Amino acid sequence: MVYGWSFFRHLARALPPSCLLCEMPGRLHPLCAGCTADLPWNPSACRTCALPVPPGQRDCAACLARPPLQVRTLAPLRYEFPVDHLVAGLKYHGRLAHAPLLGALLREHVLAAGAPLPELLLPVPLHRRRLAERGYNQALEIARPLARATGLPLETGLLRRQRATAAQMSLDAEARARNPAGAFALDAARLDRLGSLRRVAIIDDVMTTGATLAEIGRLLQQAGILHVEYWVVARTP
Template identity: 35%
Template sequence: MLWSSACELCGNSTRNSVSLCAACEKDLPFLLDVCKHCGIELQDSDGKTVCGQCVQKLPYVDYTISLLHYETPVDYMISELKYHQALSYASILGSLLLRKINNQKVTASYPDVLLPVPLHLKRLKKRGFNQSLEVARVLSKGLNIPINTSLVKRVINTQAQMDLNAQQRRKNMQGCFEIETKANKNSQLVEHIVIVDDVVTTASTVNELAKLLKDHGVKMVGVWSISRAILR
């Protein structure tokens, strides 16, 4: 069956499976050579696969697959998703991320569970949905991996990471997540978990989450994210 839809960015009609035309897709700022641990783009990579910071101190996150730079139009798409409920962007960007995950197998096996970065209840109520969960839904469906939203709770409503320096960001995140012991009392934690995030701004949020999971016996923690921002 032939069908077409309007590109969400330029309005031209497209027969792509997602509502984004081939030209707009081609123009997206895809990430190329990145650090395998934290997903940051490597400068003059020369075959290196790990960035200077991760060489110095190995993060709790074992691997990161991130799709796009946090630049135009990605910043626009993600803020429309978060603040104007443009859920179609979760499906477009999630589908593109799914394709990258399928093409770039970095681990021998897929994770047992997907864990969308939890929002604090206050923020969730205000926004009405968790954008990371919306992205995780696309990945879960495409890869047949369950999502767990009751495993971890965000107990502190943290300040926006963008406004803080590196040290403040680490401090800001300390203790902000907790394992929901009540909901998971009788279940052994799985071996391999992937954290799903919309934008990894600094690695401190996902790293704090990964540390918590590893403290509770999880062996491998990866991150799949739409975008990787660089704070200057």
């Protein structure tokens, strides 16, 4: 009897733990070493907005021309295959198992980037209607491994999404820039209770134009939190 490839794939599926991408069994769950090496890494990125830039360059042309104040973006990956599938699986198909993997990839990148660490982690909130539909906030799920690894508090009471916005990817550039304006609000009483904050990291799955993160960053800076970091799993090049 000749065993076909499908037999081994079937066998691999029956033997946990296996790689989330190629489904081969391996000790390096949830990704095997080959699939990890093949991810679309973002090793040379603008320090302000994490856009891919040529090696040796520290800033992209847009950030050099108009530097945003006191912002650093960390994004280990480019939003390309198979990262787009992993993120879409988490956001739209209930694959909650992708969250610890994406969170761990972000955690490794953040720890490698080094200090200074923020005083708290702020996952981008979902509007309560979307949260009810989805059952979980993917940004919060991605932030959990970071909070565990760094011991930093995960703050979910400070920021509220007061208006449901259209998914950034479904809009053209002009609509994307306008979309998040006024979508978020800070809870002033919660801010008071947190005391004086100097550095906060906002966590999200993907940074597309950065308009959502910039809107939250603007609110935080208006509230006196000068150093804002954007920590995202993937950057749309």
